[in-house]
Every structure is written in C-alpha cells, then in structure tokens.
Amino acid sequence: MALAVRTLVSIASLFLVLCVLTSDTRAGTTEPSTITMTVYNSITNAPNKTFTTTTAYRGILLGAMRRLSMNNKGFRFTVTENNDYGPFLTTINGVSGNDTKHTYWELLVDKGNGNVTVPDVGVGCYIPNPNDHIIFKFTHW
Numbered sequence: 001m002a003l004a005v006r007t008l009v010s011i012a013s014l015f016l017v018l019c020v021l022t023s024d025t026r027a028g029t030t031e032p033s034t035i036t037m038t039v040y041n042s043i044t045n046a047p048n049k050t051f052t053t054t055t056a057y058r059g060i061l062l063g064a065m066r067r068l069s070m071n072n073k074g075f076r077f078t079v080t081e082n083n084d085y086g087p088f089l090t091t092i093n094g095v096s097g098n099d100t101k102h103t104y105w106e107l108l109v110d111k112g113n114g115n116v117t118v119p120d121v122g123v124g125c126y127i128p129n130p131n132d133h134i135i136f137k138f139t140h141w
C-alpha cells in the first residue's frame with residue numbers, strides 16, 4: 001500500500017517536472033498573454049468600460065476582440081472591410097462612427113505614465129504586446 005502511494009507520488013512529481021520543463025521552454029514564445037481594453041466615449045461621457053482578455057502569441061488585436069465578444073456580452077463590435085487596409089472598426093456596443101458627424105472609434109495604446117500612442121495600423125494589423133492597455137476612444141476627427 002505504502003509502496004503504491006509512493007509510486008503514485010513519484011509519477012505525479014515526474015509529471016509536475018515535465019510540465020514545468022515544457023512550460024519553461026515555451027515561456028515568452030508561444031504563451032497567450034493578457035491585455036486590457038477600455039471603451040471610452042469622449043463625446044457622450046458615458047462611463048468607461050474596461051475588459052480583460054487574452055491574445056494568442058503575436059495574435060492580432062481583432063482576434064482578441066473577437067474572443068472577448070464571444071465570452072462577454074458587454075463587448076460587441078462591428079467592422080467594415082476596406083480593400084486596402086482591412087477591417088475598419090465601425091461600431092462598439094451600438095455606438096457607430098458617422099462620416100456626416102465626423103465621429104469614429106480611434107485606436108490608442110496606453111503605454112503607462114501618461115504615454116498614449118496612436119498605432120499607425122488598424123485592429124486587423126495591430127499586434128498587442130503582453131499586458132497592453134488598448135483604448136477605443138469615440139471621438140471627432
């Protein structure tokens with residue numbers, strides 16, 4: 001009995017070691033990472049909504065947005081396909097950009113310490129960095 005328990009324990013430890021080794025070799029290369037996204041309406045001043053989700057290793061922002069919308073009913077969005085630049089983010093949670101009103105959803109990345117950058121590509125091309133804080137800001141152009 002004692003032997004059986006010891007054998008089980010050794011097998012379990014072996015698995016543990018194997019798992020640690022496996023995740024070690026993967027660390028920083030293929031692990032998904034966590035990012036946060038804030039939906040900020042600077043025109044109506046509706047309260048911000050902040051969400052946490054994951055991205056695949058070097059996955060595009062659009063993928064993380066899709067994953068979030070599948071898991072959280074509080075985040076819905078639509079894109080319009082552009083032949084040259086891919087998906088244009090048109091609507092978030094029912095709020096649509098409008099050419100007549102000159103409104104749109106701007107894509108921003110908060111690098112911390114008040115350093116907010118404006119990516120020079122859209123949601124289909126931007127690859128978030130681990131722990132990125134993405135801001136979707138509804139604003140005027």
Ligand code: B12
Nearest residue numbers: 082085086087088089104105106107118119120121122141
């Ligand atoms: C004007 C403009 C805008 C205006 C468009 C308003 C309007 N309805 O006219 C506004 C302010 C909305 C805009 C927004 C953005 N833009 Co812009 N925009 C331009 C600009 C200066 C001119 C486009 C134009 O009028 N072309 C002439 C018309 C006749 O051609 P068109 O095909 O009909 O143009 C349409 C597309 O360009 C589209 N569009 C504009 N920007 C973007 C961005 C993306 C990702 C997509 C899919 C479509 C798109 O809107 C135009 C009107 O419908 C170009 C640079 C350039 N000089 O071309 C950048 C440009 C197209 N934009 C760019 C970017 C990155 C953005 C943003 C992602 C910036 C951000 N970080 O928020 C956002 C889009 C966010 C979102 N909601 O998805 C990049 C795209 C590069 C890329 N490979 O993704 C460009 C090339 C500028 C750059 N940085 O080099 N943009």
Ligand SMILES: *[C@@H]1O[C@H](CO)[C@@H](O)[C@H](O)[C@H]1NC(C)=O
Nearest residue numbers: 038039040041047048110135
């Ligand atoms: C909403 O988010 C934006 C962008 O992060 C920030 O500047 C603003 O202060 C926030 N507003 C509130 C009420 O928290």
Ligand SMILES: *[C@@H]1O[C@H](CO)[C@@H](O)[C@H](O)[C@H]1NC(C)=O
Nearest residue numbers: 096097098099100101102103
């Ligand atoms: C955009 O705004 C204009 C002016 O307020 C309005 O007439 C139009 O219906 C709006 N377009 C869309 C697609 O909502």
Ligand SMILES: *[C@@H]1O[C@H](CO)[C@@H](O)[C@H](O)[C@H]1NC(C)=O
Nearest residue numbers: 110111112113114115116117
């Ligand atoms: C802000 O972030 C950008 C991109 O990471 C970096 O190039 C720039 O030096 C930063 N600016 C400041 C003031 O930290």
